[in-house]
Amino acid sequence: MNKILIALTIAGLTISCGKETQEVVTQEVQPAPVVSTPKNIIMIVGDGMGPTYTTAYRYFKDDPSTPRVENTVFDRHLVGMSSTYPDTHHNYVTDSAAAATALSSAIKTYNGAVAVDMDKQNVETVLERAKSLGMKTGVVVTSQINHATPASYLSHNDYRYNYNAIADSYIDNGIQADLYLGGGWKFFIREDRNLVEEFEDNGFNYIDSYQLLDSVSTDKPLLGLFGDKGLPWALDDTNKHRLSAMTKTATKHLENEDGYFLLIEGSQIDWAGHSNDIASAMGEMDDLAKTLEYLETYVKEHPDTLVVITADHSTGGVTLGVDGVFQWDPKVLRTMKQSPNSIANLLEKVDITTEYANSLFNFELTDEEISKLITVKNDTATAIKIAEVTGIEDARSGKEYDPFTVNNELYKAIKEVINARxxxxxxxxxxxxxxxxxxxxxxxxxxxxGYQDNTDIAKKIFTLLDNK
Structure with a gap:
């Protein structure tokens, strides 16, 4: 197919995809002609990374000694915006599975769906298409590798939380990737089934330490699992730029004459958003930024590579500036050496002193902030003891995923200190x-x-793949 016909194909991709999508795309998106078909395609998802996150990261990385706010790698490569809504009767808020399915297959579906349509029928993904064309494929994530986003490129399931079934499908439905890097011991090394051994039986090298990333042989496909579920927060991990390190290994392993498709996800930006944890969010954003900076250099050396970066949705409704105060001050975020969750774990075990708390936060707390932490810890412990004695559960007990414990209440209090600061x-x-x-x-x-729907991103990638 010649270049003109390819361009026309992309411009008219949505004609047969339904009236609603046609109206959005044809009015807003004006794709440029295809110059040449990329050999390698790298798709990056910053899970939960709405526009405020990239703005916050710019200010977080700003050099206060200069008169201007410096641009970041995100600013250098911004090209447009995307809508994210799922196909759930005009419920405009998506979950990660429906959004990832849109990005992987160009199909709108219901929240919770993993590469299946509204009728729960399997839909082809761009990774599967690439594999069918003889390209190598891989996934690099900071969640477990069977989480919603990677699963929506690698597998099919009617519910994203069927983690064991999704993990099993990575073998049972045919191995779709040549490289898997992320977390997931809990789901891949189980009493009923050891999927790691099954991958090894299928010719894979297996590693469970970042230190092995640079030395593992490239002559076999690779499975690397580095956490029970997701990886530790970037602020707490042994390698604070583990996504970048895994990405470097992935590009080295996947390079071949026929090209490759690689999915990368900064998974825990979303988790920080759910937790309303700005310190951990900036740690995850920094890890993703370092990954993009590496890929800037990689693309210069491999100009036949396309890198597309977006988010599946925004999480937390984060705002920079609150309560009518015309200020956002990330100064303390730049000094923190561990996550608020890690600080909570440590403070739970000892009597809270100003000196010890300051050493954990890596900035000086006020007397009021110290008093708040002590009060929260003591009051929560007292409430739990009363509940144990009386048999009456404390009214403040939270949901199953956020129980009323000393650790969780300390975590909340620590985040409140940082959010206020x-x-x-x-x-x-x-x-x-x-x-x-x-x-x-x-x-x-x-x-x-320009503006596009999330399904348009997948449509364009499908077209590029079909014209290789």
Missing amino acids: TFTGWTSSGHTAADVPVFAMGNNKALFN
């Missing part, structure tokens, strides 16, 4: 319907300019 606000512990940014670099990046 930085003037950070949150409107939700869930997702929001905000549009998300789209970034691109390399071969055919102009195809992703």
Whole structure:
């Protein structure tokens, strides 16, 4: 197919995809002509990374000694925006599974769906298409590798939380990738089944330490699991830029004459958003930024590579500036050496002193802040003891995933200290319907300019794959 016909194909991709999508795409998206078909395609999802996250990261990385606010790698490659809504009767807020399915298959579906449509029928993904064309494929994530986003490229299931079934499908439905890097021991090394051994029986190398990333042989496909579920927070991990390290290994392992498709996910930006944890969010954003900076260099050396970056949705409704105060101050975030969750774990075990708390936060707390932490810890412990004696559960007991414990209440109090110090606000512990940014670099990046729906991103990638 010649270049003109390819361009016309992309511009008219949505004609047969339904009236609603046609109206959105044909009015807003003006794709540039395909210059040449990329050999390698790297798709990156910053899970939960709405536009406020990239803005916050710019200010977080700002050098206060200079008169201007410096641009970041995200600013250098911003090309457009994307809508994210699922196909759930005009419920405009998506979950990660429905959004990932849209990004992987160009199909709108219900929240919770893993690469299946509204009728729970399997839909082909861009990773599966790439594999069928003889390309190598891989996934690199900071969640477990059978979490919603990677699963929506690698598998099919009617419910995202069927973690064991999804993990089993990575073998049972045919191995779809040549490389898997992320977390997931709990789901892949089980009493009823050891999937790691089954991958090894299918010719895979297996590693469970970041230190082995640089030395593992490239002559076999690779499975690397580095956490029970997801990886530790970037702030707490042995390698604070573990996504970047895994990505470097992935590109080295996947390079071949026929090209490759690689999915990368900064998974825990979303988890920080759900927790309303700005410190951990900036740690995860920094890990993703370092990954993009590496890929900037990689694309210069491999100009036949396309990199597309977006978010599946925005999480937490984060705001920079609260309560009418015209200020956002990330100064304390730049000094923190561990996550608020890690600080809570340590403070739970000892009597809280000013000196010890300051050493954990790595900045000086006020007397009021110290008093708040002590009060929360003592009051929670007392309430739990009363509940144990009386048999009456404390009214403050939370949901199953957020129980009323000393650790959780300390974690909340620590986040409140940091949010107050930085003037950070949150409107939700869930997702929001905000549009998300789209970034691109390399071969055919102009195809992703302007406003588009998340399904359009997959449509364009399908077309590029079909014209290899």
